[in-house]
Amino acid sequence: MPFETTHIDTLVIGAGQAGVAMSEHLSRQGVPHLVLERSRIAEAWRTARWDSLVANGPAWHDRFPGLEFEGLDPDAFAxxxxxxxxxxxxxxKFNAPIRTGVEVRKVERTVGRPGFTLETSEGRIEALHVVVATGPFQQPVIPPIAPELATVTQIHSAQYRNPNQLPEGAVLVVGAGSSGVQIADELQRAGKQVYLSVGAHDRPPRAYRNRDFCWWLGVLGEWDAEAVKPGKEHVTIAVSGARGGHTVDFRRLAHEGITLVGLTKSFNASVVTFEDNLAENIARGDENYLALLDAADAYIARNGLDLPLEPEARQLPPDPHCLTQPILALDLVDAGVTTIIWATGYSVDYSWLNVDALNTNGKPRHQRGVSSEPGLYFVGLPWLSRRGSAFIWGVWHDARHIADHIVKQRTYLAYRDASQRQDGDVQGKTSVHDSHPLKTSLTGVR
Structure with missing residues (x-):
């Protein structure tokens, strides 16, 4: 049944991990709210990822505090x-008031009274507070250097599902963060000739001295870092939970058959050129890797932990030929490349958000998710409050902070001065929220 005009205290947009976490904290605080999701709960995990994808953190880490993964070893990757x-x-578990199949098409400030007016695919909603929980993976980004070649299929990593969907021939994967390196590895194991374009990256060990890197970043305080380190703004992280989890090693990938190349620079017809920075990028990834091993060793010694030594972790494979004699130009036709996969990340799209909350680049202006537009909030974005914000557990903690802020604002809105309280004693108790009832019953997961 279509919506009538509905009034609600807090409206959450999106029912992925951020929206579910937000709903839990609002429910605990007794805040009347509704979550709208245009598809299904956590739809992006089902249909906007490749078939073999697993979480990049182990199950004990990549979860909310209130529930473990059923039937899954805590050290496994979901x-x-x-x-x-x-x-x-x-x-x-907490009967989240989620309504699926509803798209939010426009949000704007309500004129003459507090809150926002939202136009949705099922009618109008007015809310005192709005939480944008649509996440960072909204628009796949393919850089403008992408060539127009009829002989080459080009897709973003968001469109990749498995090796069988690709035509016969070699593949160029552009981008060697977690997505690019896992896709390249899978394609090579399926028998494809793969060229992998490697830019600046961090390369943590999957595990070291019997502890996963997620544990190490936790005890070393890295998850709580509140700002990106200078020079790391465009650095991706190469880590994998595939096949039970393993350390990404670009030299090993090359020895197994993947041809490494530097950062993709430009295209001229069928010829692609690469920056002469492959060795530098690999060396800086090695520095990051070894620095974490050093920090872990120091932590173990400082705290007297009984964790096994792992000297083999510092033994790097010999440099492959593609690293010592890098390819700087490649004719895709001559090399038999029939597919380019752009593992080049995503951008946000807030074109439907018609409020003063975005900077000139279209990104949110906020402090720990509290927007520059009063009453509007963001949750689920990388570095929202700290490095850990990009992980499932980090989203949960960010959502708690935002829920606390909403509760505080509701307290201010509910304030009545002495004359109002006296009138209330005569006329019966009222609240600023009494004039905003939820007219349609929308509770429960649909």
């Missing part, structure tokens, strides 16, 4: 459908 099922189960 498959994408298991992650989606987890969020659905979590939402059911």
């Amino acid at each position: 498959a994408k459908d298991q992650v989606a099922d987890y969020f659905e189960a979590y939402a059911r």
